[in-house]
Amino acid sequence: MKRVRCPKCDEFITFDETKYQEGQALVFVCPQCGKQFGIRIGKSKLRNIQKEENPDENADENGYGSIIVIENVFHYKQVIPLKWGDNIIGRYMKGSKANTPIETNDPSIDNNHCVINVSKDKNGNLKYTLRDGPSNTGTFVDNMILGDRERRIIYDGTLFTIGATSIILRAANSEE
Known part of the structure; x- marks a missing residue:
């Protein structure tokens, strides 16, 4: 289908x-x-940038990890790779500043909802820092809303929620 x-x-x-x-x-x-x-019907010119129908949860094409958008009534499951620096997460819309867009019809997700910053800690390991956009509906980690200027370090398997959408961080393999 x-x-x-x-x-x-x-x-x-x-x-x-x-x-x-x-x-x-x-x-x-x-x-x-x-x-x-x-x-x-045929091969799409845009297929290489579109998400696969059955995405691989362990995909890590950039080497910085990925986020897994869990399927719900608004969208299908998506695996979106992260890049170095700020990953602005939001609803896909042409011309949006979100560089990590989610294809969704969820009205409670802002165009620029939250940011995951990928950097290295003092030991050289990848560090993931989550902060709210600011957004209209907030960003929740472990059922706790992030404050306006609050930053939270998140780890592999951390579940966070934006709007009615749950997302899991899949950290990059730490073996280098």
Whole structure:
């Protein structure tokens, strides 16, 4: 099964791609907003930047770890790699400052909700520091809301929540 996103309201439409041939054009009508749009079956030019349908939870393509966005009613499970420095986490929107965007329809996630800073501690090990954006709904770690200027060191397996979305930090392997 494949998913396409409505260009107007971002609603996902699922269809069985095995019923169609490569190069075939399809037209969809969004059940949410009524927008009519077309796609062409085949290899997407954007596929290399899109998330995989069944992401590998241990993926660590940059060597700095990743975050695992847990599937809920707003979105599918996503594994998003982290980079060195500030990783601005927020809802995906064209033109947003978020460099670690989550593809979601969760209205309680801001465009720039929180930040994970990846740096090294005095022993040369990777250190992950979480802080709120500031956001409208807050960032929660262990069911405790982060204060306005509060920074929290988080570790592999730490569960934090933004809006109605739970995220797990998957730290990079410390063996170098």
